[in-house]
Amino acid sequence: MPDDFILKATKTTAELKTGRKVLYKMTRDLVGLWIEPSNAVADWKAAGIKRTEAAGGEEVIKQAKDLYERYGHISYNTLRTLPEFPKEIGKEKIRYQACKQGKATKPSAPKQPQEPRSTQLMERIHADLIGPIKPSTSSKEYKYLLNIIEDHSRYITVVPLRAKKDAGNALIKVINEMEAATNLRLSKIQADWGGEFRNQELEIELQQRGIMLKPTIPKHSETNMIIKRANRTILKMSRTALISAGLPKGLWDKASDAIAYTKNRVPHKTL
Numbered sequence: 001m002p003d004d005f006i007l008k009a010t011k012t013t014a015e016l017k018t019g020r021k022v023l024y025k026m027t028r029d030l031v032g033l034w035i036e037p038s039n040a041v042a043d044w045k046a047a048g049i050k051r052t053e054a055a056g057g058e059e060v061i062k063q064a065k066d067l068y069e070r071y072g073h074i075s076y077n078t079l080r081t082l083p084e085f086p087k088e089i090g091k092e093k094i095r096y097q098a099c100k101q102g103k104a105t106k107p108s109a110p111k112q113p114q115e116p117r118s119t120q121l122m123e124r125i126h127a128d129l130i131g132p133i134k135p136s137t138s139s140k141e142y143k144y145l146l147n148i149i150e151d152h153s154r155y156i157t158v159v160p161l162r163a164k165k166d167a168g169n170a171l172i173k174v175i176n177e178m179e180a181a182t183n184l185r186l187s188k189i190q191a192d193w194g195g196e197f198r199n200q201e202l203e204i205e206l207q208q209r210g211i212m213l214k215p216t217i218p219k220h221s222e223t224n225m226i227i228k229r230a231n232r233t234i235l236k237m238s239r240t241a242l243i244s245a246g247l248p249k250g251l252w253d254k255a256s257d258a259i260a261y262t263k264n265r266v267p268h269k270t271l
Helices: 040-046 058-070 097-102 164-182 200-208 221-245 249-263
Strands: 005-009 013-018 021-028 124-130 144-150 156-161 188-191 212-215
Touching (some): 058 221, 144 164, 144 221, 144 249, 156 164, 156 221, 156 249, 164 200
Antiparallel strands (some): 124 144, 144 156
16 A cells, blocks of 8 residues: 555444545445445555455455365355455455465476266266375374265265275275265266276276276376366365464375365356
């Protein structure tokens, strides 16, 4: 904000002044929303003032950050669609130190053509195993995370595992639960079909159930960006939530489960 502008904010009012002149005054209604006068937009744009500064200051930003933590550090664009998000902040992003640490990634590979999205539930699921994750969990010594996405609804299921050999049985268990919940039969599984899934028992089970396997190219994540993008999102949000809360990294299994629960219940741009 320019040096000659003064913002005075209380719990119920916010006043922007230059010298003795009051540019505009905002009031807060009974439900906690700031009421912006008609001349406000022109005034703060002309003055070069950020919308967050002109619309409530630190208190409004704190509300947005608290909401951000409550929803597990979901993307900012998704956060803004929630009805309880402070509308005064507009399109400005809330700078959050934990996100800088927890969501740092390597540059992504160029996008490759993907199959059209399924038109109904249980046409296809995506599966992948993440790990070994360090450190392992302190309670049950989990080292891997099985991530499964239903293609049509984008519903995410995460299962922590102690060893890669447990992935096949965990996959079958999740398929059984999904089929029971939807009363539909799964048609296809898309995965890189690494060593965690390549075993005779699993292949026989899927063949008997009429589930087609569609392998992607191992170690080429760009051939199945849906599951790889979800892997990255779950890990980043879990890591960020733990950093923000000051909790040990070994609780990543609990954090991942909480993040998946939250992601399944917030708006998704593909729905």
